[in-house]
Amino acid sequence: MIRVSVDSAPIDVGVELAGIEESGAGGIASFIGVVRGDGGVTCLELEHYPGMTEAVLCDLAEQAMTRWALMSAVIVHRVGPMEPGERIVLVATAAAHRGAALEACAFLIDRLKTEAPFWKREQRGERATWVDARESDAEAANRWTG
Amino acid sequence: MIRVSVDSAPIDVGVELAGIEESGAGGIASFIGVVRGDGGVTCLELEHYPGMTEAVLCDLAEQAMTRWALMSAVIVHRVGPMEPGERIVLVATAAAHRGAALEACAFLIDRLKTEAPFWKREQRGERATWVDARESDAEAANRWTG
Amino acid sequence: MRLLYFAWVRETIGVGEEDVQPPEAVRTVSDLIDWLRGQSEGHALALVDFKRLRAAVDQKFVPLDSDLGPAREVAIFPPVTGG
Amino acid sequence: MRLLYFAWVRETIGVGEEDVQPPEAVRTVSDLIDWLRGQSEGHALALVDFKRLRAAVDQKFVPLDSDLGPAREVAIFPPVTGG
Numbered sequence: 001m002i003r004v005s006v007d008s009a010p011i012d013v014g015v016e017l018a019g020i021e022e023s024g025a026g027g028i029a030s031f032i033g034v035v036r037g038d039g040g041v042t043c044l045e046l047e048h049y050p051g052m053t054e055a056v057l058c059d060l061a062e063q064a065m066t067r068w069a070l071m072s073a074v075i076v077h078r079v080g081p082m083e084p085g086e087r088i089v090l091v092a093t094a095a096a097h098r099g100a101a102l103e104a105c106a107f108l109i110d111r112l113k114t115e116a117p118f119w120k121r122e123q124r125g126e127r128a129t130w131v132d133a134r135e136s137d138a139e140a141a142n143r144w145t146g
Numbered sequence: 147m148i149r150v151s152v153d154s155a156p157i158d159v160g161v162e163l164a165g166i167e168e169s170g171a172g173g174i175a176s177f178i179g180v181v182r183g184d185g186g187v188t189c190l191e192l193e194h195y196p197g198m199t200e201a202v203l204c205d206l207a208e209q210a211m212t213r214w215a216l217m218s219a220v221i222v223h224r225v226g227p228m229e230p231g232e233r234i235v236l237v238a239t240a241a242a243h244r245g246a247a248l249e250a251c252a253f254l255i256d257r258l259k260t261e262a263p264f265w266k267r268e269q270r271g272e273r274a275t276w277v278d279a280r281e282s283d284a285e286a287a288n289r290w291t292g
Numbered sequence: 293m294r295l296l297y298f299a300w301v302r303e304t305i306g307v308g309e310e311d312v313q314p315p316e317a318v319r320t321v322s323d324l325i326d327w328l329r330g331q332s333e334g335h336a337l338a339l340v341d342f343k344r345l346r347a348a349v350d351q352k353f354v355p356l357d358s359d360l361g362p363a364r365e366v367a368i369f370p371p372v373t374g375g
Numbered sequence: 376m377r378l379l380y381f382a383w384v385r386e387t388i389g390v391g392e393e394d395v396q397p398p399e400a401v402r403t404v405s406d407l408i409d410w411l412r413g414q415s416e417g418h419a420l421a422l423v424d425f426k427r428l429r430a431a432v433d434q435k436f437v438p439l440d441s442d443l444g445p446a447r448e449v450a451i452f453p454p455v456t457g458g
Contacts, residue, residue, distance in 0.1 A: 014160030021180060021231070028178040029251070031244060032163070033375055036172045046374070047299055049367060052351035077374065085167070089375050098177060098255055098458075099286065105175070106248045109375060117348070117367075118374025119299035130300045133371035140245065179458055192457070193382055195450060198434035223457065235458050244375075255458060263431070263450075264457025265382035276383045279454035 001072045002065065004057040006048060008080035011087040016074055023071040025094030029105035037084030040124045046079040046088065049117035053077070056116045060108055068104040070095050075108060077118065107144050114141040147218040148211065150203040152194060154226035157233040162220055169217040171240030175251035183230030186270045192225040192234065195263035199223070202262045206254055214250040216241050221254060223264065253290050260287040293360075295328075297338070298369035301345070304338035321347045322356045324366065339368070346371055376443075378411075380421070381452035384428070387421035404430045405439045407449065422451070429454055 001023055003016075013032060020028055035044045061073040072094035078087065091108045095101040120131040147169055149162075159178060166174055181190045207219040218240035224233065237254045241247040266277040295310050302308045318327050322342065329336045339345065347354055348367040360366065379392045401410050408428065412419045422428065430437055431450040443449065 013163050017159050017178070021178070021233075024183070024231075026180055026182045028180065030176050030178075031248060032167070032174040032176075033244065034167055034172055034174065036242070037170070047302075048374070049296070049298060049348070049351075049369070052348060052367070055351060085170075087167075096182070098179065102177060102248070102252045102255075109244055109248075113375040114372065115353070116374045117298070117369065117372050119370065120373045121299070130370065131373045133373050193385075194457070195379070195381060195431070195434075195452070198431060198450070201434060259458040260455065261436070262457050263381065263452065263455050265453065266456045267382070276453065277456045279456050 002058065002061045003072075003074045003076070004054055004061060005076045006050075006053050006057070006079055007076070008078065011076050011078055011090050013087070013090060016076055016090055017092060020072045020074050020092050020094045023094045025071045025101070026096050027098040027101040028092060028094045029098070029101035030090065030092035031105055031109045032087055033089040033109070035082055035084045035086050035088055039122075041084060041122045042125060043081055043083060043123035044088070045081045045121045045123065045128075046077075047119045047121070048077075048079050052117050057112065060111050060115065063111075064093060064104040064108055067107070068093070068095060068100040070100065070104055073104065073108065075112065077112075077116070079118070110137075110140040110144060113137045148204065148207045149218075149220045149222070150200055150207060151222045152196075152199050152203070152225055153222070154224065157222050157224055157236050159233070159236060162222055162236055163238060166218045166220050166238050166240045169240045171217045171247070172242050173244040173247040174238060174240045175244070175247035176236065176238035177251055177255045178233055179235040179255070181228055181230045181232050181234055185268075187230060187268045188271060189227055189229060189269035190234070191227045191267045191269065191274075192223075193265045193267070194223075194225050198263050203258065206257050206261065210239065210250045210254055213253070214239070214241060214246040216246065216250055219250065219254065221258065223258075223262070225264070256283075256286040256290060259283045293363060294365045296365065296367040296369075298367065301338045301369050305332070305334045319359055320356070321349065321354060321358050321360060321366065321368075324360060325356070325368065328368075344370060376446060377448045379448065379450040379452075381450065384421045384452050388415070388417045402442055403439070404432065404437060404441050404443060404449065404451075407443060408439070408451065411451075427453060 074092040093104040220238040222236045239250040
């Protein structure tokens with residue numbers, strides 16, 4: 001089962017994980033990204049490329065399903081404005097054994113960071129700045145190549 | 147924040163992850179182990195060594211907190227009888243960045259498998275058999291040494 | 293040809309999308325960006341530095357030196373920062 | 376000295392815990408296991424194979440050749456299978 005969602009509604013972790021548990025897997029790994037409030041950020045806004053985003057996420061989920069023989073892969077990404085403490089992204093993978101689930105989960109979040117067309121803008125009071133891409137993200141994504 | 151629990155009550159993932167999200171972390175990684183029904187298993191029973199179990203889990207959580215500079219580490223392990231589809235274990239880690247959270251989560255579940263005094267007995271109808279330890283678990287735990 | 297802009301590229305140009313008909317000589321994504329720079333001050337400012345730009349043709353990421361081919365939709369944007 | 380047994384070691388011996396006073400000559404965990412084998416048929420059967428046994432002294436895992444020292448609680452059990 002693949003589930004990909006890009007939506008402005010808050011992410012309900014309980015519901016998403018309950019859904020993936022029904023796949024009969026022995027192990028479910030997940031990663032949740034949360035808006036950090038450090039550096040005085042009051043609001044984070046996520047812009048994306050509708051249509052392309054969903055296609056990229058589906059393609060990543062399919063790659064993970066095949067490479068790690070997963071039973072399920074779920075990617076839920078929030079867009080629009082959100083506050084510190086709110087969830088930006090949930091990635092979850094289900095497999096017969098834990099090693100596959102954990103690796104596939106790391107693969108999905110690493111590759112999402114460099115391949116999915118999202119852009120973050122941080123608001124600090126009245127001032128808004130677009131977040132720069134990080135070199136460390138490119139390195140993390142590269143370790144899955146080949 | 148460290149939270150360790152060994153209990154016969156079902157594991158509530160929503161509650162556990164909501165608790166860990168409050169630590170102000172940017173990333174939360176988790177692993178959930180679920181009772182598999184393959185091979186005709188009708189019931190799984192978990193026995194443990196009260197006192198020692200909690201001490202081992204606390205020690206593992208403390209090691210992970212230090213090694214990956216975590217904000218939180220949670221280990222919740224169920225004991226007693228449970229049915230296929232029910233959760234046996236939840237491990238969750240919170241860190242400023244995803245790499246630390248994901249690695250620490252893998253460390254905790256790998257080491258728990260070989261160091262925490264739990265024993266599984268599988269019931270298939272009337273027949274009960276104690277589960278044998280797996281060589282692959284020892285190998286997975288060893289990769290964190292040194 | 294439909295153009296889409298995102299993030300600060302969109303903000304600096306002042307529109308999120310527009311339809312353009314570039315001349316025949318515009319063959320690659322870089323050619324297109326070069327040509328767009330002459331369209332307005334906003335375009336010139338947003339598109340000044342190739343190194344800060346990425347592109348997708350018909351919703352697939354491509355290097356900037358790629359041929360446009362029979363592209364219907366070209367998107368120009370900064371490096372992505374999701375997750 | 377308090378002894379604890381778990382999993383099939385407990386089932387085969389027939390009790391989960393017992394208090395024993397081994398003779399002076401019992402110095403290591405293996406010595407203790409050897410001595411316990413003579414206590415009952417259940418003990419003999421459960422403890423027949425060192426390779427299938429693990430132990431903890433005062434709630435710390437120890438190799439079977441460890442000295443018991445002033446141990447108050449010794450647990451004998453199969454390799455663990457949690458998670």
